[in-house]
């Protein structure tokens with residue numbers, strides 16, 4: 001591009017930015033109105049069916065969402081392309097608008113600036129960082145005081161976290177078991193707690209139905225996790241599980257299951273300390289009962305039941321910022337069937353590329369390449385346990401496995417009706433019979449909302465390799481890249497559309513080389529009633545996968 005046209009383009013961008021600012025101000029005002037509504041709702045402690053919003057308001061919201069989605073895709077498309085604009089000043093006006101629309105922190109910062117300086121700032125800002133919502137101001141969280149529920153719980157505050165490595169590890173509160181309620185907390189009239197019996201296929205299916213319709217969606221409401229019945233049977237019945245920690249809420253009239261939260265027992269190591277804790281997951285409230293303060297009730301009830309079982313710490317993850325993440329990892333995605341991902345709106349066609357080019361970029365050999373790689377067998381469990389334990393020793397936050405857990409998590413015993421949930425492979429030295437490496441991935445589909453389709457995603461699970469114990473660090477990188485390439489080949493063979501991975505363990509060593517693309521999503525790790533300094537999640541302050549910050553997290557949550 002010539003200097004002149006660059007200037008013209010920059011001027012157009014500036015103009016567009018001004019327009020975008022006007023729009024942003026308007027949007028900020030609208031948002032403030034929205035917030036007012038929801039906090040009014042938060043005062044209402046009574047879960048009750050949401051009073052339906054007017055059809056006009058609903059349609060307007062839908063239109064706004066769809067515009068936002070289109071614009072965001074326009075930006076993401078260009079960001080993922082080879083000819084990606086490097087700074088915000090290179091964007092078209094639509095892209096700029098979208099950028100401000102998806103980045104409230106940037107909106108606020110730009111609104112507060114002298115307009116003369118805005119264009120300069122836009123040039124300095126790295127686009128990939130902007131899209132994560134983390135870089136500017138670094139604050140996409142509420143103040144501690146606005147977490148009405150969480151400020152009453154034994155969790156670290158944002159201020160605590162700022163003390164960094166000065167934080168001394170240990171529980172935040174000593175629980176006096178005699179003061180723990182023996183009976184469940186009261187729920188509002190019309191609702192009752194139930195202990196779900198997941199050995200009963202009917203109840204297992206009820207949990208499945210609740211989650212498949214109401215569980216986690218992406219920001220644009222295009223995809224929703226679809227944890228299969230087999231998956232739930234696997235995830236919720238880990239060794240030592242108790243049905244007391246599978247808690248439902250039913251309506252007293254129709255007996256319908258409208259909310260759920262679960263815990264499973266797990267031993268974890270946080271730096272030098274081993275904790276017997278619960279892993280809390282699958283918190284879900286029916287869409288019509290949202291924003292009625294039911295979530296804090298479920299959390300209090302699962303906490304009560306854990307305390308009664310003498311378990312005083314918990315680990316959980318989430319995409320939302322709560323007080324206070326102990327670590328944060330970023331999602332990465334590796335296309336296996338690019339065409340399918342494009343069709344369902346998961347992957348954009350980067351400007352300047354073609355469908356054929358995209359398909360060939362992600363092409364893989366049909367057979368794995370590592371010699372002596374084979375599916376894991378039950379007899380391998382002891383060796384795999386030993387290798388995995390040594391491997392995870394290198395991380396600050398890990399799950400502590402025993403042999404029974406290795407068998408459960410990696411060799412899930414399926415009922416005849418079950419679909420395969422987890423795939424595990426080992427490399428065995430043919431002479432010594434020693435297992436030198438292993439890797440695993442699990443299946444978690446996502447529903448494409450409104451399209452009667454699913455995205456079949458393989459999530460990278462645990463892995464370990466002897467190469468980690470060599471002095472030459474390059475050996476590990478080379479070996480992991482070979483193993484992960486085979487994982488991709490085997491996932492493709494098992495008809496997966498995409499492989500997802502976080503920046504945990506040693507993943508930053510292979511994400512780029514294996515053509516994983518950075519996603520928008522982050523996963524925050526939380527500890528309940530435990531204080532520890534922040535743990536590295538494989539990303540730097542600009543949210544980029546970074547080898548310098550890896551190996552903090554060695555715990556994969558489903």
Ligand SMILES: CCCCCCCCCCCCCC(=O)SCCNC(=O)CCNC(=O)[C@H](O)C(C)(C)COP(=O)(O)OP(=O)(O)OC[C@H]1O[C@@H](n2cnc3c(N)ncnc32)[C@H](O)[C@@H]1OP(=O)(O)O
Nearest residue numbers: 147148149150282283284285290291292293294295306314
């Ligand atoms: C020792 C043993 C301890 C055991 C317990 C350990 C803790 C376990 C903690 C749970 C780990 C779960 C791990 C997973 O499963 S993460 C998956 C969470 N599930 C979903 O995202 C599914 C779709 N969403 C929903 O079903 C609802 O939106 C949920 C249920 C998420 C919130 O329902 P709703 O939207 O109707 O809100 P409310 O009016 O009832 O309540 C508002 C309060 O809830 C706080 N909130 C919102 N989202 C989350 C969240 N993901 N974790 C913790 N807290 C959350 C929020 O900040 C506010 O508190 P505060 O801001 O006023 O303070």
